[in-house]
Amino acid sequence: MEEILLFILFALTTGSFMYMLVCTDSNSKSPMGMIRRKIYSNGPSILKQLLGNKIYIKLQQFYNYVFYTNNRLGQIAYFLIFWMAFGLYSKFGLLKHFGNTPYVSHVHSICGSLIFLFCNYFFYKTCTTSPGIINKENNNEYVMQYQQYYDEIQYKQNTQCSTCNIIKPARSKHCRICNVCVSRFDHHCIWVRQCIGQNNYKYFLLFLFSHIFLSLYGVVAGILCLFGIAQKQQLFKLTYKNAITGEIHKATFLRVFSVISNRETFFMFIIFVCLIFFVTLTAFFLYHLNMIRKDLTTNERIRKNDFEKSFLNEMYELQELEKRKKDDDLIKRLAQLKICWKSLNNRRLLGLFEGLRIIFSQPK
Known part of the structure; x- marks a missing residue:
């Protein structure tokens, strides 16, 4: 049984790490960005050698199906993982120890269950609330709403979406998975089977926060239960x-701790699973708060990094050419690039509270 628990723990840890890796920008200078570049550049060739071409192609097809088609696997996986984790916690902790130890009463059973229901409610709202789909009827409204974001670099006025045949508002993006244009597009989330955009971003944040709070609640209550068990059994007084x-x-x-681990193996295991969820989701939540503070979306951050990388490469090449010869067109182009570079990096910080106020004031 311990081998099975270790395997599940390894699978959850690896899955959490891989999901964070998929969500990481490949141009990021962070450690996760460096790991992603290494894996994506060297991983395919290593997998081909280890598994063979046929199995590699099947894995690639499965990867593309999971992340680039509008399937329900993410939602199914969410229910299996989340409900199974809560069920195990209830069996080995909530029903067994809550109310039977000095520090955790039956009140916490009710509180934990209510938070669990809130988690499911915000998951439902994130799944069912339209992200802000742009069509011919509301096209002009969205164009005017984000008029100030046209910078003629990332967003150019009167650019048309060739698929939807509409003018693309600033901050919008055509999602190839959902096949719609979404206002203030952040990213497509496989867990909720739709895009995260202007109208459902607030529910996505509440979805993350409620799960973080439940995971932390489970860790703290679990540790207090274990400490109460040790005191109840007078383990600290034994020799x-x-x-x-x-x-x-x-x-x-x-x-x-060793004695408790042997007696409450399953309960300690599920507490550790809660800790993994807490750390992973907190990192993702803090990332989104930072993006809100900077008035950026995930899509804009990736595009900005791509633009900056392109500008830096071209500016470096032109500066090297300028050292060898003087050319009016070359000097003019270099000046244009420097203006674009300055424009990309002079975007004002919105501030976290102002950003949250704007997000949560969006219509239902």
Whole structure:
């Protein structure tokens, strides 16, 4: 049984890491960005050698199906993981120890269950609330709403979406998975099977926050339960005999932890799973808060990095050419690039509270 638990823990940890890796910008200078570039550049050739071409093609097809088609696998996986985790926590913790230890009463059973229901409610709202689909009827409204964001670099006026046959408002994007143009497009989320955009971004944030809060609640309540069990069984007052030397020792924290681990293996396992969820989701949530502070979407950050990389490469090449020869067209182009570079990096910070106010004031 311990081998199965370790495998599940490894699968959850690996899955969480891989999901964060998929969500990471490939141009990012962060450690995750560097790892993504290494994996995406060297991974395919290594997999081909290890698995063979046929299996590699099948894996590639499965990867494309999961992340680039509008399927329900993400929603199914969410229910399986989330409900199974809560079910195990209820069986080995909530129903067994809540109310039977000094520090966690039955009140916490009700509180934990209510938070669980809120998590499901915000998941439902994120799945069912339209992200802000742009069509011919509301096209002009969205164009006017984001008029100030046309910078003629990332967003150019009167650019037409060739698929929807409409003028693209600034900050919008045509999602090839959903096959619609979305206002203030952030990203397509496989867990909710639709895009995250102007109208459902607030529910997405609440979805993340509620799951973070439930995970943290589970970790803290679980640790208090274990501490209460140790006190109830007077494990800190016991003495332990060294099997080799015969010496008698007082109970240490590590010794008590070892005893509790053997007696409450399943409960400790699920507490650790909650901790993994908490760390992963918190990192993702903080990333989105930082984007809100900067008045950026995930899509804009990736595009901005792509533009900056392109401008830097071209500016470097032109500066090297300028050292060797003087040319009016070359100097003019270099000046244009420097203006574009300055425009990209002079965008004002909106501020976290102002950004959240705008997001949560969007119509239902």
